Amino acid sequence: MIIEAIVAGLVVIGAVFTLIGSFGLARLPDFYSRLHGPTKATTLGAGGVILASMVHFSTQGGLVNLHELLIVLFLFLTAPVSAHLLARAALVRRVKSVTAGSDTADGHRRPDYEPGADEPAKVDVDPAPDTTELSAPDPS
């Protein structure tokens, strides 16, 4: 009975956290804040539900069942990594932020990134070799 109450509470808490994370993904105004919701709230919600599963199956069969710990450990390790990679991809693609062009608290102006408005600086990584020094001098 008390185990059922614990499992029910963990399931409800986890499901509500997951719903809040996905709601943030659907409603927040720009990409960087939309990245914020799922990577924190949804990971915590998944942790709660999987913890409920661990408690349930450990008290059912008599022997401790911690297989689900693999899933939750993997999620906790990989969610920040994928969020970091996606944020870097968005920075490189110059995805617009809601704070672009506004002033920070200490008086600096944030860069106003429009997607595709400014081309990135062309870095000539492999310039054509300068052959003037190697060429033979003009005989005339």
Add this chain to the structure above:
Amino acid sequence: MMDSALLFGIACIGLAMALNVYRLIAGPDATDRVVALDTLYINAIVMLVLVGIRLDTANFFEAALLIAMMGFVGTVTLAKYLRRGSIIE
């Protein structure tokens, strides 16, 4: 009590997946769609675990673990593609 909590949880995750699909379709940039896919697979794991508790079977564990690993690989691949594909070539 546990049965109604599980039903409530499954309903919440279903609504969350519907919101993810909305962002997947409406996302203005490709990175928004990738974040929606990332959240969608995490929600699918949670849904599988909830259905596993409700049906009282541990058979969904391997599927959830596989979705976790393959989903992470897919997200990393898509992020790398978006990062390199737009700037370098």
